Amino acid sequence: MSAEEFKKQGNAAFVAKDYEKASELFTKAIEASEAPNHVLYSNRSACFTSLKKFNEALNDANECVKINPAWSKGYNRVGAAYFGLGKLDEAEQGYKKALEIDTSNKAAQDGLEQVQKAQKSQQQPDLGFGQMFSDPNMIEKLKNNPKTAELMKDPQLVSKVLQFQSNPQMMGPEILQDPRMMTIMAAMLGVDLSIGGDSNGQEPAAPSKEAPATKETASEAESAKPAPEAKAAPSASSAEASSSATADAGPMEVDEPQPEQDSKKNADAEKAEGNKFYKARKFDEAIEHYNKAWDLHKDVTYLNNRSAAEYEKGDYEQAIKTLTEAVEQGREMRADYKLISKSFARIGNAYLKLEDFKKAIEFYQKSLTEHRTPDILTKLRNCEKEQKVREAQAYIDPEKAEEARLQGKEYFTKGDWPNAVKAYTEMTKRAPEDARGYSNRAAALAKLMSFPEAIKDCDMAISKDPNFIRAYIRKATAQIAVREFASAIETLDAARAKDTELNNGANVREIDQLYIKASQQRFQPQDPNETPEQAYARALKDPEVASIMQDPVMQSILSQAQQNPAALQEHMKNPEVFNKIQTLIAAGIIRTR
Structure with a gap:
């Protein structure tokens, strides 16, 4: 069997609190290991500490830190062994060394706290308890005493009594708060606690043996509605062996046992x-x-x-x-x-x-x-x-929105475009549903040559008020500036339709002027020496022109126009055909005299 297999079995035995078996298995793992393994010595040291074999525990702990001086938990073993031997100063140094290497070492923090408490208690009298616990046959006597026999079946209580026996300075006034310890002390002193008690003369029932705290397995769903925690956070006394027994990757070790509290x-x-x-x-x-x-x-x-x-x-x-x-x-x-x-x-x-x-x-x-x-x-x-x-x-406030609009208008009139933008921005915040704020800011942005931002503002204005003709006109102007001629023509078509519907064509002249401008610039040659053939080829690259030329209806109309130009005039009475013919004229596909 390999060292790793012995180690896994040792971890399982430790979790089951069979420390003798665990120590034997870790010894076999040490013997089977090809190279000295600090974790194995650490684990066996934990076993010896649990068995109160503190000298053996210290030897293994020292061997552990000798093999790997940078491993924080090895010094936990040193501290625990010295603590069991009653050498508090050395125990303190061991735990402090562990914390120097790893400040988050929880076991070292708890161990150091216990040592320091014990050191403080040494400075106080032991209240006469030391001599009481000095009898080497004390445990056997307590097990045979009918008043304490049941209590001595609790291994945790026996462990506490042994600790007091090995280090009487650990005892203090708080011992009097534990009724079980009072019963034990009374038995050792020969005092009958039943005197002055219940009239029936019966002794108080001994506490039942405490089972080790178990881990809950329910999980809590993390959601907007909080639910109770089903699994408590690991306490300072939880054993590392539970993880060591199942993990294969990386060194895992058994932790030194900590006394479990009844309260948990x-x-x-x-x-x-x-x-x-x-x-x-x-x-x-x-x-x-x-x-x-x-x-x-x-x-x-x-x-x-x-x-x-x-x-x-x-x-x-x-x-x-x-x-x-x-x-x-x-x-x-x-x-x-x-x-x-x-x-x-x-x-x-x-x-x-x-x-x-x-x-x-x-x-x-x-x-x-x-x-x-x-x-x-x-x-x-x-x-x-x-x-x-x-x-x-x-932040919405219609009155302050109007103040910002008037302020923006004043800045715009003065030609202070940046401050006009700021004022109209304030207007959009104070009245986000008022289309005028976005349209006015678009006008100021256009003056600053920020045409893409102006187009976005016009789109916002149109979304707030689809009947706002001025926003359509400003959008088309900006689109022409960035040479988006086809898009500008679509915007102007929409503006013309809205204007005819709502204003009886009040803005038709301005719309037509922009339409002509967009159409002329759309196909304006970049090279003044461009030949008709080159112009024709360039025009055909325009997606809209290509679409018109591929339209079977338009192909038929253009064919008729070649034979009878008057027929073209008749077809142009159709608004859709008119727009397409105008596009082809602007592109130079159809030439007029």
Whole structure:
């Protein structure tokens, strides 16, 4: 069997808390490895630490950092081994070295915190507990004592008692808050705690053995409607072995075991109850259970869940306060950045409900800074668009629009085209549905030779008011300037139709003049020495001319005109034929005397 296979089996045994078997398998992996492997020594050190074999754990930890001095987690093992040996200063140095290499090393941060707490407790008297725990046969006696036998079946409690035995300075006044430890101390002192208790003389029921905290498997859908977190963020005591047992790529290692807290199991139970009420849309009851979960164990997930219930209630302000607390607590606890991102996103959702788009955008951006997801990016883009629409609507003011129009007219008369453009731009913002603002700005832009922008403004004016003849005329003028003659003629045809319909041809003279100009310039030769043959070939390259020449009806009319010129005059009474003949005359295809 290969070293990697032994390693995988060792990881599985470690997860199952069979530390003896795990240490044996890691030993076989070390022996089978072709080259010294720092991860294997790290894993076996974790096993020895769990078995309270701290000297062996320290030897493996030192070997680990000797093989790979740049691997932060190896120094976690050094710190844990020294901590188990009661050498707090050396443990502190080990964890600090780990953090020098990797400041985000969560296990090192937690380990250093435990060491520093123990160092502080050394400076305080042990309240006389040290001598009480000095009996080498203490554990066996407690297991045989009927008052403590049931308690000693809990391996976590036994581990705590052994820690106090190896390092009495770790004990402090807080030990008195644990009823199980009080029962153990009473048994060691020979005190009967039942005296003065219940009249029936029965002893208090011993706490049931705590099962290890389990990971929830439900997932939360990330959507505009927030839902409770179904999976809590990894606590400081979660083992790296769970990932090590399944990953093949890259070195993964078992983490040193951390004492599990009773509160985590109870907190998760409260969260589960809260989730049930949330799904039943009983949000007040859900909030009550999420609060209990948070009070029992500080996990940002519980705050996120509480905010989801507050959001669904419509209490957006309170949801924001809860999520702000989640971010602050999450920073202090170094929670997963994805959780922080989710909190920021939900703050954005709440502000969006309050129609505070500026704040919503701010927190969506913060969320994306922590963790970029397509869903939040889409929300940000939509929020930015909506904010622009709302701002534009709030800016509308017909009176100020008229002031801007008169100001623009004054600038235009003076020949101050740039300021005229600015004034008419202000008019379009104050009265976005008034076609005159766009048409007037087009006139000023044309004076500045900005013809493409002028054409766009004319199109906008026409879209606002399809009967605005002046916008058609200004558009055609700009199109002629940029030599878009065919387009200009189409614009003028539309203008003539509108003018005939609405104004009885009041603008027909101006329209016809532009029509002639466009037609003449359209086919004007670039070379003054151009021959008729060259002119004919150039004209045929024009798409409209080519289309006319390929039209069977026009081919028939032109054939008749060659035999009988008077027939052409008759055909030209048809407006459509007239326009096509005029195009061919302008192109030089038909020559008149």
